[in-house]
Amino acid sequence: MTQAEIKLCSLLLQEHFGEIVEKIGVHLIRTGSQPLRVIAHDTGTSLDQVKKALCVLIQHNLVIYQVHKRGVVEYEAQCSRVLRMLRYPRYIYTAKTLYSDTGELIVEELLLNGKMTMSAVVKKVADRLTETMEDGKTMDYAEVSNTFMRLADTHFVQRCPWVPATENSDPGPLPPAPILVISEKDMYLVPKLSLIGKGKRRRSSDEDATGEPKAKRSKHSTDNKEPIPDDGIYWQANLDRFHQHFRDQAIVSAVANRMDQIFRSLPVGYNISKQVLDQYLTLLADDPLEFVGKSGDSGGGMYVINLHKALGSLATATLESVVQERFGSRCARIFRLVLQKKHLEQKQVEDFAMIPAKEAKDMLYKMLSGNFISLQEIPKTPDHAPSRTFYLYTVNILSAARMLLHRCYKSIANLIERRQFETKENKRLLEKSQRVEAIIASMQATGAEEAQLQEIEEMITAPERQQLETLKRNVNKLDASEIQVDETIFLLESYIESTMKRQ
Amino acid sequence: MAGNKGRGRAAYTFNIEAVGFSRGEKLPDVVLKPPPLFPDTDYKPVPLKAGEGEDYMLALKQELRETMKRMPYYIETPEEKQDIERYSKRYMKVYKEEWIPDWRRLPREMMPRKKCKKAGPKSEKAKDTSKGVSLTNTADVLKKIEELEKRGDGEKSDEENEEKEGGKEKSKEGDEEDDDDAAEQEEYDEEEQEEENDYINSYFEDGDDFGADSDDNMDEATY
Numbered sequence: 001m002t003q004a005e006i007k008l009c010s011l012l013l014q015e016h017f018g019e020i021v022e023k024i025g026v027h028l029i030r031t032g033s034q035p036l037r038v039i040a041h042d043t044g045t046s047l048d049q050v051k052k053a054l055c056v057l058i059q060h061n062l063v064i065y066q067v068h069k070r071g072v073v074e075y076e077a078q079c080s081r082v083l084r085m086l087r088y089p090r091y092i093y094t095a096k097t098l099y100s101d102t103g104e105l106i107v108e109e110l111l112l113n114g115k116m117t118m119s120a121v122v123k124k125v126a127d128r129l130t131e132t133m134e135d136g137k138t139m140d141y142a143e144v145s146n147t148f149m150r151l152a153d154t155h156f157v158q159r160c161p162w163v164p165a166t167e168n169s170d171p172g173p174l175p176p177a178p179i180l181v182i183s184e185k186d187m188y189l190v191p192k193l194s195l196i197g198k199g200k201r202r203r204s205s206d207e208d209a210t211g212e213p214k215a216k217r218s219k220h221s222t223d224n225k226e227p228i229p230d231d232g233i234y235w236q237a238n239l240d241r242f243h244q245h246f247r248d249q250a251i252v253s254a255v256a257n258r259m260d261q262i263f264r265s266l267p268v269g270y271n272i273s274k275q276v277l278d279q280y281l282t283l284l285a286d287d288p289l290e291f292v293g294k295s296g297d298s299g300g301g302m303y304v305i306n307l308h309k310a311l312g313s314l315a316t317a318t319l320e321s322v323v324q325e326r327f328g329s330r331c332a333r334i335f336r337l338v339l340q341k342k343h344l345e346q347k348q349v350e351d352f353a354m355i356p357a358k359e360a361k362d363m364l365y366k367m368l369s370g371n372f373i374s375l376q377e378i379p380k381t382p383d384h385a386p387s388r389t390f391y392l393y394t395v396n397i398l399s400a401a402r403m404l405l406h407r408c409y410k411s412i413a414n415l416i417e418r419r420q421f422e423t424k425e426n427k428r429l430l431e432k433s434q435r436v437e438a439i440i441a442s443m444q445a446t447g448a449e450e451a452q453l454q455e456i457e458e459m460i461t462a463p464e465r466q467q468l469e470t471l472k473r474n475v476n477k478l479d480a481s482e483i484q485v486d487e488t489i490f491l492l493e494s495y496i497e498s499t500m501k502r503q
Numbered sequence: 504m505a506g507n508k509g510r511g512r513a514a515y516t517f518n519i520e521a522v523g524f525s526r527g528e529k530l531p532d533v534v535l536k537p538p539p540l541f542p543d544t545d546y547k548p549v550p551l552k553a554g555e556g557e558d559y560m561l562a563l564k565q566e567l568r569e570t571m572k573r574m575p576y577y578i579e580t581p582e583e584k585q586d587i588e589r590y591s592k593r594y595m596k597v598y599k600e601e602w603i604p605d606w607r608r609l610p611r612e613m614m615p616r617k618k619c620k621k622a623g624p625k626s627e628k629a630k631d632t633s634k635g636v637s638l639t640n641t642a643d644v645l646k647k648i649e650e651l652e653k654r655g656d657g658e659k660s661d662e663e664n665e666e667k668e669g670g671k672e673k674s675k676e677g678d679e680e681d682d683d684d685a686a687e688q689e690e691y692d693e694e695e696q697e698e699e700n701d702y703i704n705s706y707f708e709d710g711d712d713f714g715a716d717s718d719d720n721m722d723e724a725t726y
Contacts, residue, residue, distance in 0.1 A: 016571045018578045036612055049578075051613050055604045056576045065610055073610040088567060089560040096559075112567070112574065163607055177610030232607065325549055480551050480561050 001029055001079045004409040009082040011416045016085060017056055020045070024053040028063060028077035035074050060114035061160075061236060071176040084239055086412065086486045091242050095156065102139075102147040105129065107156070107237055115160050115234040118148060122195050130199030138198040145195050152188045155241045159187050160234040191230040247494055251310045254317075308498045315401050315495035318488060322404060323372055330355060331363045335395070338373060343392040364393060371403045398499055405492040412485050419478040426471050433468055436460055575602035 001009075006029055014022035027043050028034060034042075040050045054075055057063035063077050088111050096104035105125040110116060116124075122144045129139040151157045161180035259280075316339065324332035334353050338344050344352070350360045367373040378390040423430070436459050443453060460468075551557075571577060577599075606614055 015568065017576055019580045020578045021576075048615060051615060052578055055609065055613055056578065058609065059576065059604060067610075073612060089563040092563055092567075093556060093560050097556075108567075112570065114576075176612065178608060180608065232605070234605075234608075325546060326544075328546060475565075476561060477551065479564050480557060483557070483560055483564065484552060 002406060002409070004406055004413065005079060005083065006030060008409050008413045008416075009079055011413055011420075012082055012085045013062075015416070015420075017053075020049050021053045021056050024050055025057055025062065025077055025082065028075060029079045029082070033066070033074040033076040035072050039075065065177055067175065067177050067179065073177045083409075083489075086482065087239075087242075087490070089483060090246070090486070091237060091239070094242060094245060095151075098156075099147055099151060101129065101132075102144055103151060106144070106148055106151060110157060110235060110237045115236045117228060117230050117233055118145075118191060118235060119193060119195055119228055119230055121235065122148060123197070123199075126197070126199030127201075128199070130201050138201070141195040141197045141199075145193070149190050152190050152235075155188055155238055157235050158238040158241075159189065160236050162232065162234070191233055193229050195229075243490070243494070246490060247307075247311070250314055250491065251305070251307075254310070254314060308502060311491075311495040311498045312397065314491050316397055318491055319372065319395075319397070319400055319404060323367065326370070327363065327366055330359070331367060334360065334363055335367060335372065338393050339395045343376060343394045345390065345392055349393060368393075372400050374399070398496065401492050401496055405489060405496065408485050408489045408492070412482055412489075415478050415482050415485070419475055422471060422474055422478070426467065429464060429467060430471075432464075433460060573599065575599050 006026060009029055010022055010026045013025045017025075023043055023045065024039060027039060031042070036047070036050060036054070039045075039054075040047045043050070045053075054063060057077070058065065058075075061078070062081055063075050065073050065075050067073050091111065092104055092108045095107035099106075102125065105128055106121055109121050109124050122141050125144050126139045126141050129144070130137070133139065148157070159182075161182040163178045164181050320332060320336060320339075323335045330353075334349060334355065337349065337353050341348075341352070346361070346364070349355075349364065350357050353360060355363070364373065368375065372395070373393050374396050376392045376394050377384070378392060379385075380388045380390065436456060440453055440456055443456065604613075
């Protein structure tokens with residue numbers, strides 16, 4: 001794992017789980033697989049803290065354990081899974097677009113809790129939905145269950161590996177850790193539950209201000225001895241399935257953009273007859289993007305979508321766009337030229353791009369030092385003398401993509417650090433504004449006069465308000481940037497993964 | 504060696520024209536320091552995508568951040584001593600729901616072991632008090648005394664202990680008991696070593712709620 005990735009993981013873990021979990025998590029990412037005591041010793045943390053941190057990390061599928069010889073259990077962190085935390089909003093939003101609010105909350109609960117039983121999810125989501133409904137209305141468990149089943153059917157949620165049921169009555173020596181199993185056919189099998197009930201609305205008496213009674217009540221509810229029907233059957237969000245969906249989305253929208261240009265030159269009218277469809281497919285197949293290929297003539301023509309090529313095109317487009325925005329459109333022209341012609345000499349670049357020599361050289365070297373372009377040496381003589389060697393400029397898409405990906409990780413880490421800095425700088429002001437809001441809220445609840453509310457609001461002066469506005473704007477920008485850089489990360493990672501699989 | 508024409512005269516070993524400079528031209532200055540931390544960019548960045556989806560995801564992200572901090576998975580660091588102990592702090596603490604992991608899915612060593620907690624994992628072992636265990640207990644007490652004497656490398660001797668015990672023929676339960684005690688002793692040692700002041704910290708640390716019936720009034724330090 002590169003330093004940039006480790007740094008980013010550290011920031012993510014710290015933001016979501018606190019410093020102790022971050023310390024243990026980052027240590028495991030750096031050092032690889034380790035047993036419990038070594039972790040405690042190397043990080044200088046108490047055994048108790050390490051255990052808690054590991055429990056949290058395992059719960060969230062960020063760390064796995066393995067039993068080694070002599071009963072030693074070793075823990076290993078999944079760095080790439082930690083990085084997926086950046087994508088949580090995108091997973092949840094996608095669930096919303098596909099399965100509306102119910103689906104959205106199911107996926108959100110699963111991501112927030114790592115793994116849950118179906119009955120727990122259904123209950124929690126029903127409660128949450130009921131909160132948002134009109135007075136008197138409640139959400140039925142059956143409806144939530146339905147959506148859950150649909151999510152399982154389409155593989156967006158899957159079962160976690162489970163403890164195999166042991167039939168032997170003879171206990172024997174207990175293993176140091178349960179060996180969890182998983183079987184392909186059972187992974188999306190929803191247990192037969194008859195969950196009957198409705199969501200419960202939280203009464204206004206237990207707001208966060210008087211948190212104590214709520215905590216007491218929740219403890220009592222966990223004490224009640226209702227047997228959980230699907231005890232031990234845990235579910236998690238299936239991130240790979242979401243990735244598949246994103247990838248399909250990306251390809252479809254890329255093609256749509258392409259088709260748009262062609263649409264405009266075609267007559268209006270949406271009755272797509274067989275002939276026209278045929279034409280479109282041929283167009284797509286002949287398109288230099290090579291997303292669609294013709295793989296035979298059976299049934300009037302078999303068309304196949306070339307995923308790897310599609311991902312490659314998307315990655316290339318990303319690279320082109322970055323070059324353009326960073327170095328300018330003339331540089332971008334050179335870049336596209338070299339991409340197209342694969343290998344070009346210095347002189348050829350100048351000629352083809354129609355850019356004067358000095359400028360062309362300058363641009364080429366800028367891109368070269370940015371690692372977007374690389375030099376290929378082709379010696380004419382066996383002694384590799386520089387004066388008798390061809391130097392060709394070329395774009396190695398895989399390595400440029402890797403370089404850009406690495407840059408993306410660094411960017412997000414910078415964005416997060418800046419956001420945390422901005423928030424910390426204004427901590428006092430933020431706390432003050434939160435207190436004022438809380439006071440206003442409680443006063444409104446007890447029916448205060450307009451004048452009194454005004455007075456309280458004035459506790460925050462106009463320049464302070466300005467400051468808060470600026471802060472909010474900046475934090476929003478930084479957050480939005482994080483989300484969008486993650487989109488680029490997704491594209492590049494998909495391409496790199498697809499390329500590595502083929503090798 | 505062949506090729507050093509003109510002693511002392513600068514000569515390039517390659518064709519300078521290939522790199523883009525004509526002969527005799529003034530070469531650019533040598534760079535003596537790293538590039539600036541925030542270099543000026545020639546081009547302004549492209550504005551962010553704006554739209555319903557993006558707005559929703561932004562709101563989601565910020566909400567999730569806040570929610571995560573309130574979940575039981577967020578482990579607070581024990582706070583450093585503040586300059587003034589604020590009375591109000593005791594009453595403004597956020598009450599977090601407890602989270603108890605499913606122990607059946609985790610390695611056995613994950614379960615917290617505390618002598619003082621009566622209910623909890625220890626009770627399962629309590630029923631296993633056989634003669635064998637009491638024997639090992641005595642041996643263990645002796646070992647403990649030994650180790651307390653050489654407290655310098657408390658942890659090291661623990662590990663040595665474990666290796667010795669691993670080699671001996673013992674029942675799994677017995678092994679675990681020793682691991683238990685060793686673990687407790689290690690914790691005890693560490694706690695003692697951490698104590699640099701005169702305050703007797705409350706025996707129950709804040710947040711140690713795993714598997715125990717915690718008092719709601721635990722936040723008040725007990726002296």
